[in-house]
Amino acid sequence: xxxxxxxxxxxxxxxxxxxxxxxxxxxxxxxxxxxxxxxxxxxxxxxxxxxxxxxxxxxxxxxxxxxxxxxxxxxxxxxxxxxxxxxxxxxxxxxxxxxxxxxxxxxxxxxxxxxxxxxxxxxxxxxxxxxxxxxxxxxxxxxxxxxxxxxxxxxxxxxxxxxxxxxxxxxxxxxxxxxxxxxxxxxxxxxxxxxxxxxxxxxxxxxxxxxxxxxxxxxxxxxxxxxxxxxxxxxxxxxxxxxxxxxxxxxxxxxxxxxxxxxxxxxxxxxxxxxxxxxxxxxxxxxxxxxxxxxxxxxxxxxxxxxxxxxxxxxxxxxxxxxxxxxxxxxxxxxxxxxxxxxxxxxxxxxxxxxxxxxxxxxxxxxxxxxxxxxxxxxxxxxxxxxxxxxxxxxxxxxxxxxxxxxxxxxxxxxxxxxxxxxxxxxxxxxxxxx
Ligand SMILES: *Cc1c(COP(=O)(O)O)cnc(C)c1O
Numbered sequence: 001x002x003x004x005x006x007x008x009x010x011x012x013x014x015x016x017x018x019x020x021x022x023x024x025x026x027x028x029x030x031x032x033x034x035x036x037x038x039x040x041x042x043x044x045x046x047x048x049x050x051x052x053x054x055x056x057x058x059x060x061x062x063x064x065x066x067x068x069x070x071x072x073x074x075x076x077x078x079x080x081x082x083x084x085x086x087x088x089x090x091x092x093x094x095x096x097x098x099x100x101x102x103x104x105x106x107x108x109x110x111x112x113x114x115x116x117x118x119x120x121x122x123x124x125x126x127x128x129x130x131x132x133x134x135x136x137x138x139x140x141x142x143x144x145x146x147x148x149x150x151x152x153x154x155x156x157x158x159x160x161x162x163x164x165x166x167x168x169x170x171x172x173x174x175x176x177x178x179x180x181x182x183x184x185x186x187x188x189x190x191x192x193x194x195x196x197x198x199x200x201x202x203x204x205x206x207x208x209x210x211x212x213x214x215x216x217x218x219x220x221x222x223x224x225x226x227x228x229x230x231x232x233x234x235x236x237x238x239x240x241x242x243x244x245x246x247x248x249x250x251x252x253x254x255x256x257x258x259x260x261x262x263x264x265x266x267x268x269x270x271x272x273x274x275x276x277x278x279x280x281x282x283x284x285x286x287x288x289x290x291x292x293x294x295x296x297x298x299x300x301x302x303x304x305x306x307x308x309x310x311x312x313x314x315x316x317x318x319x320x321x322x323x324x325x326x327x328x329x330x331x332x333x334x335x336x337x338x339x340x341x342x343x344x345x346x347x348x349x350x351x352x353x354x355x356x357x358x359x360x361x362x363x364x365x366x367x368x369x370x371x372x373x374x375x376x377x378x379x380x381x382x383x384x385x386x387x388x389x390x391x392x393x394x395x396x397x398x399x400x401x402x403x404x405x406x407x408x409x410x411x412x413x414x415x416x417x418x419x420x421x422x423x424x425x426x427x428x429x430x431x432x433x434x435x
Pocket of ligand 1: 076107
């Protein structure tokens with residue numbers, strides 16, 4: 001007889017008894033790099049030159065090589081990176097920017113921050129990324145750009161995004177906040193649009209707690225981005241003198257301060273050393289899960305495009321037929337899985353037209369002439385995003401860094417929750433869907 005008290009969510013014995021790998025993690029080398037940064041006397045790229053290049057510039061150069069662009073500028077947040085990209089591309093009030101209907105809210109709020117209109121566009125069921133035909137259909141005379149996002153573990157159809165952007169003369173911004181190291185036909189995520197943006201916030205696979213970066217190979221965009229993130233300054237073009245700043249003001253374009261600190265750049269340099277090996281550990285674990293979970297009737301794995309030659313995992317996602325779970329909602333199933341695994345398992349985020357974090361009418365730009373109606377989220381058709389949000393379960397990438405036998409407890413937990421689904425409550429009333 002199945003009884004509720006067998007389920008961890010009701011106090012029963014959890015499926016997993018191990019601890020999951022911590023995230024973020026660090027070792028002695030990370031410590032050394034940070035303490036060297038502290039001792040250097042230079043904590044900011046805007047501080048005086050010490051005789052050594054700033055860690056900001058070192059990280060920028062190393063990360064640009066990693067992504068495959070000419071340049072990279074570290075920036076304080078992934079959200080700022082998107083704002084800086086939009087500013088460099090001269091996208092502003094009244095312009096429309098295509099944004100996926102299912103993504104982290106910052107993608108849409110960054111568009112609001114420059115006074116532009118986020119046009120929420122539906123997603124592809126296999127990858128959860130923007131659907132090319134829906135992008136095409138959303139283009140109007142006011143469209144200025146496409147903000148394409150590689151969500152969780154799959155890249156968007158970049159050949160199509162590039163073709164559509166080129167044929168309509170649109171800017172293409174590639175938000176690779178969840179795809180550090182992913183590749184499309186061997187080219188790095190972030191290198192395929194006009195500007196690529198990254199987040200290095202705590203949850204991401206490369207992190208300095210808070211942080212981000214913009215990458216580009218376009219000299220004019222680079223020149224603008226340098227000044228946008230640096231209050232109108234850029235790296236000096238002459239040999240710097242110790243004791244004097246190695247940023248010079250040129251003021252061709254209005255900027256603000258979006259610099260990352262040298263301490264954060266030290267963390268990123270250390271993290272980047274370890275990223276390729278961590279990415280391959282996560283990929284192997286994800287393949288193991290794909291093999292096992294796809295054998296369970298009612299569980300579906302993400303199916304990337306074949307051109308997505310290198311996958312990375314910010315999160316591991318499965319879709320479930322809730323009918324196989326006694327029609328319990330993904331919120332309830334995710335909670336039961338969290339308890340079984342002793343880890344934070346979440347449902348997919350709510351599509352932006354129904355996401356409580358997306359409130360464009362409260363933003364100053366809603367007061368611009370005619371904007372209120374254009375910002376109305378209810379006017380967008382996000383049917384597939386809603387269908388997916390009702391089926392998707394998300395596991396954080398740190399779980400994929402665990403040994404195989406620990407990773408496989410995810411499969412056991414899914415099977416157990418499926419078996420016991422009838423004992424789960426039909427609904428939770430605290431309204432606490434997390435994001
Ligand atoms: C995390 C994230 C951002 C925002 O980055 P922050 O560093 O939190 O500002 C933007 N886009 C996507 C897809 C993200 O996952």
